[in-house]
Amino acid sequence: MHNVTENPGSFDHSKAYKNWEVDGAYFGDGREVALLKYIYNHPSLNELRGNPEKILEAIDTFARTYTGLINIGDAKGGIVSATIAEHKPTTVLELGGYVGYSAILFGAALKRAGGKSYYSIEKDPLFAAVASSLIDLAGLRDLVRVIVGTGADGIQILAKEGTFQGDRAQLGMIFLDHHKPSYTSDLKLCERLGLVGPGTVLIADNMILPGNPPYAEWVRASVQEKKVQDEAAMTPEERGNPNLQYESQFVKSFEPSGMVDAMEITRCVGIEG
Numbered sequence: 001m002h003n004v005t006e007n008p009g010s011f012d013h014s015k016a017y018k019n020w021e022v023d024g025a026y027f028g029d030g031r032e033v034a035l036l037k038y039i040y041n042h043p044s045l046n047e048l049r050g051n052p053e054k055i056l057e058a059i060d061t062f063a064r065t066y067t068g069l070i071n072i073g074d075a076k077g078g079i080v081s082a083t084i085a086e087h088k089p090t091t092v093l094e095l096g097g098y099v100g101y102s103a104i105l106f107g108a109a110l111k112r113a114g115g116k117s118y119y120s121i122e123k124d125p126l127f128a129a130v131a132s133s134l135i136d137l138a139g140l141r142d143l144v145r146v147i148v149g150t151g152a153d154g155i156q157i158l159a160k161e162g163t164f165q166g167d168r169a170q171l172g173m174i175f176l177d178h179h180k181p182s183y184t185s186d187l188k189l190c191e192r193l194g195l196v197g198p199g200t201v202l203i204a205d206n207m208i209l210p211g212n213p214p215y216a217e218w219v220r221a222s223v224q225e226k227k228v229q230d231e232a233a234m235t236p237e238e239r240g241n242p243n244l245q246y247e248s249q250f251v252k253s254f255e256p257s258g259m260v261d262a263m264e265i266t267r268c269v270g271i272e273g
């Protein structure tokens with residue numbers, strides 16, 4: 001089953017981030033360390049300590065004043081936070097943590113909802129270090145853990161450590177916001193490991209900018225259609241669990257720059273067979 005939520009509402013352009021692109025770079029040109037220094041030199045640093053909302057406001061102010069950051073921002077972020085409040089997951093897995101904006105926003109939402117663990121996997125060790133420092137400042141160290149590695153590496157590291165047992169045996173939510181071609185393979189890895197089941201919510205960012213047809217095809221397909229796709233797989237890594245029944249919604253919203261983007265919000269509603 002697949003639904004489309006067309007109306008993204010309106011965007012307050014006075015809150016728009018600066019352009020991401022600076023001299024051909026979108027990230028990784030020193031802006032992440034500049035953000036860290038900006039936060040730790042903030043005149044109200046003591047008010048930021050233990051206060052996720054104030055840290056997010058300070059990150060937003062940096063990105064509106066100096067240079068854009070590839071954060072989810074408050075429009076799309078608000079939709080994810082509301083989904084956490086509604087579904088009350090125990091465990092959330094994030095793929096693509098960048099400087100920790102989404103981990104702080106959703107980690108705080110998870111804490112309010114009574115959740116226990118937020119795992120944020122980030123490939124770039126420098127971004128992961130910035131994220132860890134800001135998560136610590138936000139007072140979320142006991143709930144949010146940053147793992148350095150690709151999505152696939154991080155999931156396997158957590159699985160080998162025995163993380164996914166007891167009330168963590170199934171993930172309550174997976175937030176996919178990393179390497180776009182890896183969304184489908186990393187979701188299928190989670191499916192093969194048994195981490196997705198009835199009640200799991202998948203939220204995939206950037207479904208317009210730039211879009212992700214293979215991922216959309218998998219989460220919108222029926223069990224029968226997925227069985228056909230799975231049987232055609234050339235390698236074990238291309239296989240998921242086609243028996244998982246998904247209901248999926250394409251939800252439009254805004255990038256922090258004001259551009260229209262969408263997330264795919266998918267609920268696992270059962271297992272066939």
Ligand SMILES: C[S@@+](CC[C@H](N)C(=O)[O-])C[C@H]1O[C@@H](n2cnc3c(N)ncnc32)[C@H](O)[C@@H]1O
Pocket residue numbers: 070071072073095096097098099100101102103121122123124127149150151152177178179182
């Ligand atoms: C759009 S940013 C994430 C933004 C973050 N979720 C937020 O809203 O604050 C994408 C991040 O994914 C990371 N990344 C890229 N490929 C990855 C991979 N294969 N596995 C994990 N992280 C990856 C990038 O280094 C970058 O920090």
